[in-house]
Amino acid sequence: MDGIYEQYFETVYGYLYTLTGGNPDAAEELTQETFYRATKKISEFRGDSKLSTWLCQIAKFSYYQSIDKKKRLKEVPLDDTFEAVSPSSTENKIEEAEAKVNVYKAISALGSPMKDVVLLRLTGDLSFKEIGDILNKSENWARVNFYRAKQILGKELEHNE
16 A cells, blocks of 8 residues: 555645645645545455546545535634624625635536536646546546536526626
8 A cells, every 4th residue: 555655645635636726734634534545445446447546536535525524514703703894895705705606506517527627727727638647538638628618617607697
């Protein structure tokens, strides 16, 4: 398992770094969790896919579990609750938040391959080649899926306005 860790650490960490929006601490923690889970489940690896793909699937599962856990434990700091805010800045913040929610809802509705490509490209600043490598596809495949996703998102967001 040490050899697997050394060989695939950067791939898994890079993937999680992208999913976490560039948070190195969260990516590191989730990478450790991924390899811990992989160690426990290595006997279940059937070899139907590349080992890197299997590890990235475990990483994605770990990431989504951490998101669910954070949603359940989310707390609002008291200091922020009583902060004085002007009505216009509050309106702008609400509009920005609604726009973000709409974009992420549209991205979430894309489905797994396109959603993964968009998130890796936009939040991780990864090249299409890197995205293709992570998802075990070609660079061209990543480009085409990103382009198609942009078309779908544009129509969806235009429809919602």
